[in-house]
Amino acid sequence: MNYILISPYYPKNFQNFAHRLKDAGVYVFGIGEEPYEQLGSTLQTSLSEYYRVKSLENLDEVKRAVAFLFYKHGPIDRIESHNEYWLELDAQLREQFHVYGNKPADLKKVKLKSEMKKLFRKAGVPVVEGSVVENEQELTEAVAQLGLPVIAKPDNGVGSAATFKLSSEEDVRQFEAEWAEKTAYFLEPYIEGGKLCTFDGLTDQEGNIVFQTSFTYNVPTLELVQGQLDLFYVIQKEIEPKLEAYGKAIVKTFGMKERFFHIEFFQLETGDYVALEYNNRLAGGYTIDMYNYAYSTDLFAQYATLVTGGKFQEPKVPNQFCIGVTQRDAYQYQNDTKAIRDRFGDKVKFAERMPEAFAHLQGNQFYAINAETEEEVNQITRFVHERKK
Incomplete structure (x- = not known):
């Protein structure tokens, strides 16, 4: 199988797609803007070939890159970036080279918010x-x-x-x-008092959901950005039944295959939900890593298995809460990374700087921390967000 990854270097944590696809026996080719030496030895090893372009925004230049790889290595089976920004580029390339997956005509329903509303209604899910x-x-x-x-x-x-x-x-x-x-x-x-939450997951080549999860935000993203507030969001141990039913109905109606999905909802004060957006890709930032820590799995490898015709392997241990919690450089906090690691030990799965593209929204310093109970979730978020007097 020949697989082209668009922008294999960025974001850094998505480099794992290249590694796991190679491990699954796939020939992985990269097309990106970074110099080859910038990729680093690990990514270089996972790529069978890398074609550098001056700009991924230049469709003709990227088409020439795909044509070169097609001519040299034979038919291309997949073209994918897993990145919202390049969804239209991916689709245009698939159409040009007759590659499996979404084409430009398929994107209308996942790019236009007005079209999403129509499909939410068709699925029987409340909308605003x-x-x-x-x-x-x-x-x-x-x-x-x-x-x-x-x-x-x-x-x-x-x-x-x-x-x-x-x-x-x-x-x-x-x-x-x-x-x-x-x-x-x-x-x-504008919905007053709504709680922002999600129904996320992965579908197989027949469009069946093979992985599903949900997370909740402490504050809606618009308020988060405007107020530059402290963020945390939590991968839940269980999905509320009504949210799960709505999410499944939406996935079935949209009919996407071999795709990650990220559907946003508001939970109303009445307990019901309204669907906001369908995103035909992973949630951004380090969320996929949080899924892996919450479910003791490797979704990069699971995806590679699905692409090559295998079956999703259910995790063998109970899942946990996983909290994504951030600190902003603009504020002074009582507890730094050392104090957080000292307090919560191996529950702290990683501490990383946020890429600049996400920092204004989410914060500058990101922690992924597992928890067993909601009480522990609250203790962790209070500790990380405590500011100096």
Whole structure:
């Protein structure tokens, strides 16, 4: 099997895809912007060949790279980055070279928030009603219909990027000036008191869910960014039954195969859920590593097994909570990495600096820490986030 990894070097923890695919007997080829010597010996060893391009943004240049690898090594079986930013590039390359997986026509339902809503409804899952706006008149009409406050986010966008909370007419005017009708936006009512949570997992080549999990945030991402608040999120030991039912219905309706998925929900104060977004990829940052620590598994290897036609291997030990908790360089904390390791010992699975791309959102110093009980989760988060007086 020949497998092309787009951007195999970044993010660093995703280099494990190359290592595990090679271990599974796959010929792994990399296309990226970094000089070959920057990859390091371990990644170099896992790649059968590396083709450097000046820019992954240059579609023609990347197509030439794929064509070269195709000519030299034979038909390509997979092209994948596992990265939200390159989803459209991956799809365009698959279509050009007739490779298995999502093509550009398949991405509409996982890129446009307005299209996601239609499929959530089809799956029988509650949603927050909203409107697509492309000009000032449509914006005015949507605000009048929905009422303030509203959330405004690009209809075709990534995560919380370029997202606004509009609470007043002044906010609307400021947004209007910054937006300048450059792209379509999706407006929906702001949900007060909602808890942000997820239904995440992996499907096999038939679209069956072979791995599923859920995590909850201590604060919604928009508030986290705007307030530069302390973050923690927790991989749960169990998935609440209604959330699981909604998540499974959505995965079935979207019909994606051999894919990781990351579906965001708000849990309402009533206990019910509303679906927010379907992401056709892994959750970002170090979340896949947290899954591995929570479930005592190796999802990089599990994915490689699925790609090569094997079966997902169920973990043989009970799962645990795994907490992702961060500290921001802008604040002074009572406990540093040494104190955290001294306090929680081998429950601290790793302590890493966050990549700059995620730091503004999540924080600068990241810890993944396992816990057995919710009480222990609370003790850990309080200890890490305690600030100096």
